[in-house]
Amino acid sequence: MADKILIDMIKLRDAMVEDSSIILPEAVFYPSRNMNGLKTIRELATFRFSCRKCEDAPCISVCPSDALEKDEEGIIERHTNLCIACKSCVTICPFGTMMTDFFAHHRNKDLMFDLTDEKALHKFIKACPEGTVTITDIDETPDKNIYRLNEKVMIKDYLYITEKL
Numbered sequence: 001m002a003d004k005i006l007i008d009m010i011k012l013r014d015a016m017v018e019d020s021s022i023i024l025p026e027a028v029f030y031p032s033r034n035m036n037g038l039k040t041i042r043e044l045a046t047f048r049f050s051c052r053k054c055e056d057a058p059c060i061s062v063c064p065s066d067a068l069e070k071d072e073e074g075i076i077e078r079h080t081n082l083c084i085a086c087k088s089c090v091t092i093c094p095f096g097t098m099m100t101d102f103f104a105h106h107r108n109k110d111l112m113f114d115l116t117d118e119k120a121l122h123k124f125i126k127a128c129p130e131g132t133v134t135i136t137d138i139d140e141t142p143d144k145n146i147y148r149l150n151e152k153v154m155i156k157d158y159l160y161i162t163e164k165l
């Protein structure tokens, strides 16, 4: 088996726009008996790659639970133990960065896959819209909008880069 998967966030977003009733499967790399509330790969990828990293981030200001903060790299982090899934941050984000289904507290276990398990990984690929998740051996290739999320996951997305003056 190849070491990595490639998640095409651009195609995933298109699939959600084409069919608003679609419920995307979730993937995590942190096995747990209770996977409710875990941050999924899609959420981690979104905050790392497509979030504009606003200086005075309105998502942080609006959060009634102080659940959002920036890490040392300026990447938004959501504390799932504090988040009450009010979705105020989704509404206020001027760039539509966040998807409302990130905040579902009651996830369908049939749609949650632990990618440390090879069988689950293949089931995850099958459960995703066709062509959005593939096995890959590709390395980071910015020309193709492909970036490394972690040792197991490559993400294809438009990277937002702040221009330094």
Ligand code: SF4
Pocket: 062, 063, 064, 065, 066, 067, 068, 078, 082, 083, 084, 085, 086, 087, 088, 089, 090, 103
């Ligand atoms: S959904 Fe969670 S993170 Fe977003 S504003 Fe509400 S409590 Fe804060």
Ligand code: SF4
Pocket: 051, 052, 053, 054, 057, 058, 059, 060, 076, 092, 093, 094, 095, 096, 097, 098
């Ligand atoms: S408001 Fe949106 S784009 Fe700005 S930091 Fe928050 S999630 Fe990122």
